[in-house]
Amino acid sequence: MNKKHKSVSYAKWGYIFIAPFFIVYIVFSLIPLISTFTYSFFEYYERGLDVVGPNFVGFKNYADLFDPSSYINNGEISILTYAGNTMIMWIMGAIPQLLFSLMLAVIFTSARLRIKGQRFFKTVIYMPNLIMAAAFAMLFFALFNTVGPVNQIITSMGGETVRFFDMTVSARTLVAAINFIMWFGNTTILLMAGIMGIDQSLFEAAAIDGATSWQVFYKITIPLLMPIMVYVAITSLIGGLQMFDVPQILTNRGEPGNSCKTLIMFLNDYISGSKNYGVSGAISVLVFIITGVLSIFVFKTMGWSGKKSKKSKKGV
């Protein structure tokens, strides 16, 4: 409706407003990125201080990544295993994270509950995120190792020492727990800001109409929060797929076995080991594709489209 006259004279402003972002992105990210992706078709790595390549090898790096008998894989398709590990640890952390955050956001923004000391709680939940992940992992390692306080408590109650970091389930759980503790505060803040952006008169109107809190939550909060929920889901997924430092430090590069090794830890093996631009380029293209596919899936299942929320707003 109002779109018509807007588009006539103001189009150039659109370009002007987005120009800084694109210029900076192209200079600092896109140019190096293109070369990285190009190298995925090359043999290109370092041995000590020598450089091997770049020699064009076509799709060899990709083929090697999917060939169970290649030097990269030794009997399985590693990248799929690591993608699986990553997804498992992400979901283990993300589900409680989302539930907690949603509950907290509703509690904080609820006019009915009128929670006291909000400033305190809101500050406190963000604290874990301020501790560097490396320090976080170090602390948890000290806490849960065989002679740490947790095991001291277990043995003092007559239990057997639990080797948390020797077992897949407990090691993954601890990784997920750290991610959960570190990030639920952020998610809460995001959702809270989203809820606060909702037109308060809607809540007032609903209250006057005698809606219950659940009705308000399902009929007003959730639909209007959808854009932010999509944001939370997508960025959580992307962040989860890029999980690296917590498992790297906590599980000593993915132990037990490689059961806590994530995609980015895999990528890191090739970058930090031999600066292998070829294989790491190929891995990153694949991680990118995996991320893209999963993101589209999330978009679709969450009924994405910015228009939807607009419509619902207009409908009011």
Added chain:
Amino acid sequence: MKKRILAALVASAAVLSLAGCNNGGNSTSGNTSTSGNTSTSGNTSTSGNTSTDTPASAGDNSGKKLRIACWNYEFAEYFNAFYQDKIPAGITVEWVQFPNEGKNYQDNLDRLLKANESASGDDKIDMFLAEADYIKKYVNSDFSLDVKSVGVTDTSNSYQYVLDAATTDSGNVLKGVSFQGCPGAVIVRKSIAKTVLGTDDPAQIQSKIDSWDKFNAVAKDAKAAGYLMTPSALETYRAFANNATTSYLNDNKFAPTEAFNSWYAQAKDFVDNGYTLTCKLWADEKTNEMRKDGKAMCFFGPSWYYNFSMSTAQQECPGDWCVVQGPAAYFWGGTWMLAAKGTDNTELVGQVMNAFTNDAEVMEKLLLGKGIKEFSTDGKPTDADKFNPAFPNNKAIVKKYADDASYGNEFLGGQNDIAMMSGIADNIKWIKENHTVYDQTFNEALPEAMLESLKKDSGVTEEQAWNNFYKTLAGVDPSITH
């Protein structure tokens, strides 16, 4: 989780390395043999570097700054305490420090070295430090200088293995010197030895564990008496690996050495029978065994290990320890000084190297470790005193203290550890064929990967452990086969 933030955190663990490849198009192509582990004469290694021998732009600042690359300030502290006053007027010393997280130090150093000849006088690296596990990489490259060319000609006081480690594979060119030696001993808990072996006299203890067979047999006795032979299955790894008679890498093909197999057999035996634990070298579980009620009899480590890393034992049970040579001579760690190609301070670099290998006064101060001021993170000394003795790489000074009956280490119940370590240092062998640029991987990642197969709860079989290691290896160098 926000991508940006996670990404930043990801980064905070410091891993990615930076493009070492220079813009120049003359990188060696294909699988040229590297100077790292074959006998080509270090010439393929100048990837991306033009071979001009004249410093590109010396500028006015030439030689005004002595810039030394390092990963921490330990050497800087020694330098500041023992040598700073000998620096000629008008020259400032700058410590170019990169934390050694992941490969951050090497990545930064590589880039600086590759640009060193064309860097301006103020930005040139004159000297850099390197550790045992990756020294080969720099020794066999063109980025380090023959120490003779900077004026270091007398190395008669150095231990042979320290020199061998810094000698090129081909041509026998000495590229670096060190101020310290890191001979590794067996650090024995005397009270436990008394129970298990019936003696706490170092010489007697040594006679009962001077071969691996004897050592393994004693382990059984220790278990019977309710003790652990070692605190970790990894404890003996370097003592085996340093004495390998063959290389783990032949024609770029990896195969476990006999020494490795012996270690693994011992580790498996020890773990299965409860003679040791499955923790890592720096684990709290191991530290726990140093405590008053600790059960482990034999720790493996050089002087820096018992002087610093055993702080728990120093606190809880000092004097209850002694050092013996054990079944095999080995070393662990060490810092070498190398002159950087392109330096505009050749003479001064040579003087520093000479002082920290040959100057009797400096080397004696190193051994005593007194008068040192701790450095702050800004690369400057603070007021805090630090006691930091090192085992000096100088046979004359070592002999002086080895022969000094009044010298003794309190933690070791007054034992003259210098005498003991001196004997070990003489016996260490650095067989250059057995060392490659991948030493770190084979000294750390390999045994740690195999340790997984010994852990009861891990569910990792020996075969899986090997596969996991091969996967690691593929990241370290894709051209290595197995």
Added chain:
Amino acid sequence: MGTTHIGTGETKSAKTKTTTARVLSYIFLGFVTLISLFPLYLLLINSTRSHIEINAGFSMLPSMNLPLNFQKAAAGGGLWAGLLNSFIVATASSLLSCYFSAMTAYGIHVYDFKLKKFAFTFIMVIMMIPTQISAVGFVELVYKFGLDNTFLPLIVPSIAAPAVFFYMKQYVESSLPLEVIEAARVDGSNEFRTFNTIALPMMKPAIAVQLIFAFTSSWNNFFIPALILNKPENKTVPILISTLRTNVASGGASADWGMVYMTILIAIIPVVIVYIFVSKHIVQGVALGAVKG
């Protein structure tokens, strides 16, 4: 938070229900507080313990070494210079990142132009690229431009932050009605002024949120700074911490764990202050939200 009020006609049972809900909420909040403060507590405990005590094993009880650890951490000028450097970088980069992301989101939301859809899709796609990847080439670029040992490469690239943009875009979608912009135009406001004086204030909660996140992420960033800063005087806090940490971890005598944890603790304080300062604006957004309706 307290801008809306449920009508005065609450029934008795509704009141009891509210009380129950309130009690449950507080219990839940108490639990969450415990979880959140626990890691901080561990950090605090460790910063009161000596190197030897920490090496000897973990404890849940504090010790006596807090003053000594502080003294050691603060010795020399390293830490304070590092805090200042980190503060400059984090402040500048988070401000740039938020301002330009808001601007980009606004541009795509408000205007119609040919490449609008492409621009949006493009940013969504680049958001999915693992950041580690471009980082490698980025550092190369920094050296090529001769920007090493400056803060510019740590600050300027924050202008293009896809995830911040995405959040802003989602936010304006639900909270910035185009009618407001139209009204401003009718009043004769030019486009930049409309953005700066009308849109930006309405986006305050979103900006506050992303400002905090961007500040924290920049504050804790180790990887890129560690590759481009090597002069002692311009190092940032994570580089200093890494130096201390790796010293201890490698068995050296140069640092001690108590001091490392103390440094980590000190490094958190400025972020907490910034957070408390900025988080006010998340709350203030409510009032604005009410106005626009």
